[in-house]
Amino acid sequence: MKVRGINIVIKPDGSIQIVYTGFKGDACFEEAKRLYDVLRALGVDVEIVKTEKTSEAYNTTRASSKVVNHV
Amino acid sequence: MSDFFFWVIGVSHISLIKTRLKNVNKELLRQAVLALANELGAEVVDEITNYYGHRYKVFIGIRSTEIPHGIGFYVDSKGNVQLKGDFYGVSRLTEEKIERGLVRHYIAIATATALRNMGYQVSARSIKEHIYIKAVGW
Numbered sequence: 001m002k003v004r005g006i007n008i009v010i011k012p013d014g015s016i017q018i019v020y021t022g023f024k025g026d027a028c029f030e031e032a033k034r035l036y037d038v039l040r041a042l043g044v045d046v047e048i049v050k051t052e053k054t055s056e057a058y059n060t061t062r063a064s065s066k067v068v069n070h071v
Numbered sequence: 072m073s074d075f076f077f078w079v080i081g082v083s084h085i086s087l088i089k090t091r092l093k094n095v096n097k098e099l100l101r102q103a104v105l106a107l108a109n110e111l112g113a114e115v116v117d118e119i120t121n122y123y124g125h126r127y128k129v130f131i132g133i134r135s136t137e138i139p140h141g142i143g144f145y146v147d148s149k150g151n152v153q154l155k156g157d158f159y160g161v162s163r164l165t166e167e168k169i170e171r172g173l174v175r176h177y178i179a180i181a182t183a184t185a186l187r188n189m190g191y192q193v194s195a196r197s198i199k200e201h202i203y204i205k206a207v208g209w
Contacts, residue, residue: 006191008182008204014174016088016182028083031189038185043095043150044178050087 090178094150101131103177104144108133119143121157137165
């Protein structure tokens, strides 16, 4: 099972940088929305200043097949 | 024999976020003040004084050599954090350090709590007024 990671830096001025890794497709955006909703419920209002996608080939599946010549 | 490779492209992302405290949770505020007191080497108190020595009860507060009368923290009716204290003799720099530290610790505690509630294993460390949180999930 793939490990999902969320790395956060909270800066002295209270701004945050969040890096999501290991999510498939747009799952990281759904997880981000979930996190912001929970944060708002805990008293932290968030405003997204900037978002950049980081494409990563994180799941490589190697498949082998035998080619048989039919005569 | 031939090999085929299937690549599943994952899209993760980086976000920069501005924050502000709104509808503050009193228990998280208490934890943030404890963390701030630890960082500043201050004492945690439930009573502060003014210049004349009058005493005032507060939800939670801190006192140190830099803030000898103490500063109290409470959540007002609109859910905002308010600071209460006699700031005579307290430098503006110290006042800003307290305000910024409180916000930073509150956000860190709220973020760690949120991630744990979402099922992640969370670890945190603080280096030079930056707080680093690492969350791992499966």
